[in-house]
Amino acid sequence: MKRNFVTLLGCALLLPIALLAQDDTAIDASKIFGDLRARHIGPALMSGRINDMEVHPTNSRIIYAGTAGGGVWKSNDGAATFNPIFDDYAQSIGSVELDPNDPDNTIYVGTGETWTRNSVSLGDGLYKSTDGGANWQKLGFEKSERIANVIVNPNNSQEVYVGVLGALWSDSDERGVYKSSDGGATWEKLLYVNGKTGCADLAMDPSDPDTLYASMWEFRRTAWSFESG
Template identity: 40%
Template sequence: MADIRTLVEGLHWRQAGPFRGGRSVAVAGHTSQPLTYYFGACSGGVWKTEDGGASWLNVSDGYFRTASVGAVAVAESAPNVVYAGMGEACIRGNVTHGDGVYRSDDAGESWRHLGLESTLHIARVRVHPHNADLVYVAAFGHAFGPHEDRGVYRSADGGATWDKV
């Protein structure tokens, strides 16, 4: 059996970019599009690749009011539907808050704000596998203390309304 050090030393690493993307805690793709991925940067919005990561394009510039993305989800039943939960939830000294949830119905070409502004830090967005309008959001709220908006939210109408569950 090969020594692990030999295997690691044999790997060739390269920077694939994006070069202004920054740290990321969110990534999502779709099984029907194996080369397409989205990632949410902690201070740089949502980025998209359609060539397996060889090139990246920021698809959120001009749409988001804050740059910190904590969660990204692609609807299994509708691969053009992408949700972005704003505000990094990996709490650290220089964490940046967000302003709720955004949705794209055209694979990141445009976005609309769906509310939940006061949730501040969204850790996860999950979309029902058969209904792109049924979405759940895990929100952290204020990073350094109790917060009434901390919890899980559900929307059955694509983000038009939200219920805390």
């Protein structure tokens, strides 16, 4: 018994020396994986969740789907097949909107899923395409994290409204409802409640585009709870 105790004690004393003697050189990934490069191959986490869909107003075979963790997908054959059109940008999508006056070309994508689970990802702003999704331009809202809705005035394509839900884990001055009168080049904040309350949804009266309805939501997630009001 005494011999075993001495042996264990000796091993314990030598352990720190062995740890210090280890080589702390960074691992060279190329020696392990060679020329194999990591690439994004589709949705991650809760990949099956679809947050928003848009159908072309005059061609029902053209459909857009915004996903929780897989970007934006487009179908040209009535949903028989879909192709990704947003792989180079934030993959968490909150809203997809077609310009009703130019649905073949002009698309707005608000990034950041608005489902406020502790496992959701976040977005990095609002994007616009004027060539059917081939190319994209960021229009701001980099710190918005979650965009709930985008609406284009059917009588004036230059007039665009954005509802920002905002940050999940902290207060944010980015929350609220915004308006652009120049197709997204500049923005004016129309509605702001406080740093805890964001826009959960935004709707336009189809018979009177000057009338909008905004649903405002006060919420906060922490590591141990969720407050919602």
